[in-house]
Amino acid sequence: MGLLSKKDSKLILDPLADNNPITIQVLGICSALAITAELKASIVMSISVLFVLGLGNVVISLIRNIIPSKIRIIVQLTVVAALVIIVDLVLKAFAYELSKTLSVFVGLIITNCIIMGRFEAFALGNGPWKSFLDGIGNSLGYGVILIIVGFFRELLGSGTLLGYKVLGDPIEKTGVYAIGYENNGFMLLSPMALIVVGIIIWVQRSRNSALIEDH
Amino acid sequence: MEYIELFFKSIFIDNMVFATFLGMCSYLAVSKKVSTAVGLGAAVIFVLAITVPLNWLLDQYILKPGALTWLGDDFASYDLSFLSFIMFIATIATMVQLVEIVVEKFSPSLYNSLGIFLPLIAVNCAILGGSLFMQSREIPTLGLATIYGVGSGIGWFLAILAIAAIREKIRYSNVPAPLRGLGITFIITGLMAIGFMSFGGMLTGGDDATEPKTELTEPTKELSEEDKEDLANHDEIAE
Numbered sequence: 307m308g309l310l311s312k313k314d315s316k317l318i319l320d321p322l323a324d325n326n327p328i329t330i331q332v333l334g335i336c337s338a339l340a341i342t343a344e345l346k347a348s349i350v351m352s353i354s355v356l357f358v359l360g361l362g363n364v365v366i367s368l369i370r371n372i373i374p375s376k377i378r379i380i381v382q383l384t385v386v387a388a389l390v391i392i393v394d395l396v397l398k399a400f401a402y403e404l405s406k407t408l409s410v411f412v413g414l415i416i417t418n419c420i421i422m423g424r425f426e427a428f429a430l431g432n433g434p435w436k437s438f439l440d441g442i443g444n445s446l447g448y449g450v451i452l453i454i455v456g457f458f459r460e461l462l463g464s465g466t467l468l469g470y471k472v473l474g475d476p477i478e479k480t481g482v483y484a485i486g487y488e489n490n491g492f493m494l495l496s497p498m499a500l501i502v503v504g505i506i507i508w509v510q511r512s513r514n515s516a517l518i519e520d521h
Numbered sequence: 522m523e524y525i526e527l528f529f530k531s532i533f534i535d536n537m538v539f540a541t542f543l544g545m546c547s548y549l550a551v552s553k554k555v556s557t558a559v560g561l562g563a564a565v566i567f568v569l570a571i572t573v574p575l576n577w578l579l580d581q582y583i584l585k586p587g588a589l590t591w592l593g594d595d596f597a598s599y600d601l602s603f604l605s606f607i608m609f610i611a612t613i614a615t616m617v618q619l620v621e622i623v624v625e626k627f628s629p630s631l632y633n634s635l636g637i638f639l640p641l642i643a644v645n646c647a648i649l650g651g652s653l654f655m656q657s658r659e660i661p662t663l664g665l666a667t668i669y670g671v672g673s674g675i676g677w678f679l680a681i682l683a684i685a686a687i688r689e690k691i692r693y694s695n696v697p698a699p700l701r702g703l704g705i706t707f708i709i710t711g712l713m714a715i716g717f718m719s720f721g722g723m724l725t726g727g728d729d730a731t732e733p734k735t736e737l738t739e740p741t742k743e744l745s746e747e748d749k750e751d752l753a754n755h756d757e758i759a760e
Contacts, residue, residue, distance in 0.1 A: 329703070332703060334561035334597050335542070335545035335546055336542045336544070336545045336650075339545065339724070346587050349617050356704075383611075383614060383643075384607065387607040391603060391604075391606055391607065409657060410654055410657055413605070413606050413649070413653050414649060415647040416606055417648075417650075419646075496539065496714055497539075497718070498711065500707050500708070500711030500714060501708050504700070504704050504711065508699050508700050509703050510610055511698075512699040515698075519703065
């Protein structure tokens with residue numbers, strides 16, 4: 307990170323592991339679980355959140371001194387809603403099938419706790435460049451978890467990655483299927499998303515014992 | 522009849538937490554004690570019961586394609602559905618603010634027990650999700666929309682009540698250190714979601730194409746008399 311100072315690069319790198327929005331800050335869980343049955347949906351959702359959080363953080367940071375404190379939630383909601391409408395329309399125009407898979411969860415980016423959480427915790431008190439980096443960092447952290455969950459769910463659930471059959475053809479029994487391997491269809495259903503995230507948390511906290519809770 | 526069907530469907534089959542993961546953040550954050558979970562759950566039911574029908578009216582008369590025909594025939598081609606997000610969230614934020622004022626005036630004890638949760642509900646994805654799902658599933662009448670709102674709220678309430686009760690008890694168990702707190706809650710919620718999948722065959726007709734085809738046959742303790750009857754009937758038809 308040659309062009310960013312140490313503190314700035316911390317803003318991007320921290321949320322990737324130690325201050326991960328999903329596993330540590332416990333924000334943004336809803337969409338992380340619901341749409342990760344396909345890796346492609348996870349990637350598109352991460353990019354959408356990157357756009358909304360990055361730009362949103364900058365906008366809120368720029369107007370932070372003019373927002374009256376009583377209505378700041380409404381102002382934040384308006385900014386996010388406007389950005390999400392843009393994302394939704396772009397998705398509907400350029401990736402219609404995917405927008406159908408994501409269905410209401412694109413709209414739910416508005417209430418994605420990461421976005422409101424970072425607005426309140428960071429953008430309202432810091433300058434635009436730092437807020438932009440914080441937004442990028444947190445959405446990358448969010449995206450990392452989404453992609454890991456999406457990767458395992460799609461690979462083990464349908465034997466494909468991004469739509470490409472990587473384990474062989476299940477109908478013609480080539481590749482791994484020839485020795486009797488079957489897709490674990492259960493991975494595509496909602497409960498497994500929860501359990502996969504639980505396992506990710508397990509792994510993360512085993513490696514970093516400072517994150518362990520008391521009970 | 523379809524009212525009862527939608528009611529049970531939105532509580533058990535399309536449960537907001539277990540089927541569509543709405544409201545997970547507050548679900549995880551607030552479920553450490555049963556008393557706070559009950560307060561939040563009640564607030565969610567209340568807000569959903571008010572905002573889903575309101576947003577239905579908004580959708581029906583302003584946002585849907587062709588909804589503005591009551592203003593005049595030349596408005597028939599207007600499609601304002603791209604404004605749904607902003608309008609829904611505005612209604613929700615306003616209603617929550619109103620509810621907060623009314624509750625504070627008429628029932629200060631309830632207001633004190635709900636505390637910070639009432640304003641936080643405005644940004645709970647369960648509330649916006651309820652309205653968005655109501656819109657995407659094209660619920661036809663106001664009565665059905667209200668039932669959907671109340672049912673979804675009760676489903677969410679059931680979920681958070683159950684996980685809070687379990688989390689209270691699990692404090693005395695030997696959970697591995699890295700799993701303590703958040704990790705084990707995720708896994709338990711996953712197991713509860715599996716349990717709730719057993720309701721998938723509850724209503725005959727199966728109009729939801731994404732329902733899993735294999736039913737789990739374990740009976741759950743939450744079955745009411747009516748559910749048992751429905752299950753029994755379904756078994757008869759399957760054979």
